[in-house]
Amino acid sequence: MLRLAGVTVRYGGTAALDGVDLTVAPGERVALLGASGAGKSTLLAVANGSVAPTAGAVRVLGGSPADRRVRARVGTVHQSLELVGRLRVVHNVNAGLLADWSAARAAWSLVRPQGLPEVLAALERVGLADRAFERTERLSGGQRQRVALARLLVQRPDLVLADEPASALDPVLADRALTLLGETAAARGGALVAALHDPALVRRHCDRVVGLAGGRVVLDRPVAGVSAADLGGLYGAVP
Known part of the structure; x- marks a missing residue:
């Protein structure tokens, strides 16, 4: 599902990742753990x-992560969520379907949601079914996080990547979010890789821990x- 071989990412003189080797197999649920700045988001x-x-070198689903066809099969819940606040919830969720739509259908969906x-x-x-036609910017942080999760659900990706997907959620909703992420990956025989901070969530929803410190x-x-x-x-840890 994912293979990193000797991967280094530098920003100026700083190495956000430093010679990382990592392989994720189908069916795995991997938790990335580490302090802020350890390299989880960069990975x-x-x-x-x-x-x-x-x-x-990086290989994702047997291909290059730069390949548009590969990227369409990878679903990401970003820490920043990457939602458009002025759009209604339904339009932000629909973004998970854009890879399957023509440009004309995508444009028409802004007028009449497809x-x-x-x-x-x-x-x-x-x-959040009752909030579908609200402007996304009017939702709370936790609700926006669930909109980002719904966007991933409609995408139905093979590889699920999640960066702190439960950070704004209460314990019950956090458990539900991790369950949905795991189910989404499993539905297509895929894998889940999630950056998390809560050890209890990790133990309930993941089967492998990869710890990072100083990009290693x-x-x-x-x-x-x-x-x-x-x-x-x-x-x-000090690298």
């Missing part, structure tokens, strides 16, 4: 093709083999 950005590595049954079903799953992988093992001391060391 996800490399995986979805929005950041090109300075060195090393794929409405599918969009409403996704919003129902995240508890410093921990990679099954969730069952990760102790509280490992987590404490990870967040205090």
